[in-house]
Amino acid sequence: MKSSGLRINNAELWGGAIWFAISLFVLEQGRRLGLGTVNAPGMGFMMFWLGIVMAALSLGIAVQAIKHEGPSVRALWTDTRWVKTLIVVVTFGLYGYAFISLGFLLSTIPLMLVLLRAIDPVRWSIAIPLAFGAPILVWWVLERLLQIQLPTGIFEIG
């Protein structure tokens, strides 16, 4: 591996920096919770020491990133279908919001339709029966057979 020096657009360096910030947070939380003493360790004892270990490890990763050439942040998503991944993540996030308010069936059927059509489009003749059929079947199994209650939403459907 080539030595590249300090390059800001280095995904590994950013990774190390984020982990370092997380480890400082853990360390501080451990300190706040109370370290106690060695013969009576407090709630924050292990967390505090883990924070220190994590900080050391993340610094190690950052140093390696500076010493050796790592991929740029952009390179991680080059030649990938990241837009499709983003669509799934956003759809799933919206689904999380709709799940309680619309209920299981009214939120899951559109979710399935989006997933079946927006990523690698499945023919409508398959997508529609599947988008309706799978959630209804799952609902029936859970509600009727296993008696697991699913949210019915404001329209009380399901």
Next chain:
Amino acid sequence: MDLLGQVANGFAVALTPVNLLYCFIGVFIGTLVGVLPGIGPISAMSLLLPVTLSGTPESGIIMMAGIYYGSMYGGSTTSILVNIPGEATSVVTCLDGHQMAKQGRAGPALGIAAFGSFIAGTAAVVGLMVIAPFLAGFAVAFGPAEMFSLMILGLVIVTFLTQGSMLKSLLMASAGVVLGLIGLDSITAQPRLTFDRIELYDGIGLVPVVMGLFGVAEVLTNIEQGVKRTITNTKISNLLPNKEDWQRSAGPIGRGTVLGFFLGIIPGGGAVIAAFASYALEKRISKTPERFGKGAIEGVAGPEAANNSAAGGAFIPLLTLGIPPNVVMALLLGAFVIHNIQPGPLLMVQRPDLFWGVITSMYIGNVMLLVLNLPLIGMWVQLLRLPYNILFPMILLFTVIGVFASSNNVFDLYVMLAFGLIGYLTRKLGYEAAPLVLAFVLGAIMENKLRTALIISAGDLTTFFKKPISAICLAIAAIMLLMPLIPQLRRKREAVALEDGNN
């Protein structure tokens, strides 16, 4: 009661109609998820964890165990026919299994994989029956210091064996321990890192974490890369291996069984390394090593036996010490905990029906798997033709249902999505999820043992080095941590490091 009496009692439990049904469901689902790339036993077990609540503890745990060893059988089908391992454990089966399929010998390859798995799986159950009671007696002597050190060793082995930078694996393991500490403190019952969210008082749920890191992250990665599969167009006939096949395979099956069983017992070891070790062993001792990689049946028989045997061996640390040696066993521990049962040295005494019922169900499960994997092979092949653009929405639907059903709380859906994103991003940067999950499960237990050991010893830190078992565990862990610093040893580690994502 003697061993045979215990086994007879175990069969009485395992052979009840309801337990037979749960066993069948478990091995069927195990084979199914083993066959389907992109969904593994971890996702399936997470999904079905809530279902275990509806029955007796025996039924639920028999089913969960069936999913695990069933997936070992199913994984070989995709490796042989599609050259995509259904499971990480079947990666090595691709090498010779797919070559055999291309040469028109898919039938014997599938056949020897199923027979080898059956023989090894059954032998591992015998080993489990013999070794587990002995080890359970020995494990009673384990105090908090020994338990803490053993868990440290398990975590270090996992970080050592996962692919890529050991620094990253250790960081993931540390983060896992921190996540495991969220919730009420086990000694003072005070909340930690809960940020006044009542949902976090019981800690973060294992199911959403695992489903996010493995299920959702896997789907996101596959969508981004665009999964394409081509199934070898070979007529699958004559699944029974011929006399020459058996002669070539007998030794590898025997050696793979023994090797796999002992590698399965080691915390952090498991089925993946067993399969690779068996392949390396067979190639090394073969008189014709040049045949390996070109369709040698030994390259299928040995690893398949090893991974199934390891799956059996992996039950030993969980059942006798209460320590899960890998992520799958961590989920099984979850199933025990749901029913207020603590696996460990006292399990055999307190719940012999459960202990022996689960073990003997594995005999029955292995017979069921042989039936499922030979006559019904055509059905599994058809399943492989299911396009990924139909499969992934279904996987996501099942993850949603699994997570919600386990807690009836929409908060867990957000947790799953968050961990799905974390899993996707950390994969991109080469961080493996397996150490995090194992550490997450062990985190609270580890902390409890550490603090208890320090309180008992009045703050004497040398207590971890004065006790022989603890000292040995820590010494091995220290050696493994230092190994990557020596270039020659680092290369050796890189040679054995495995992608253990779905173990």
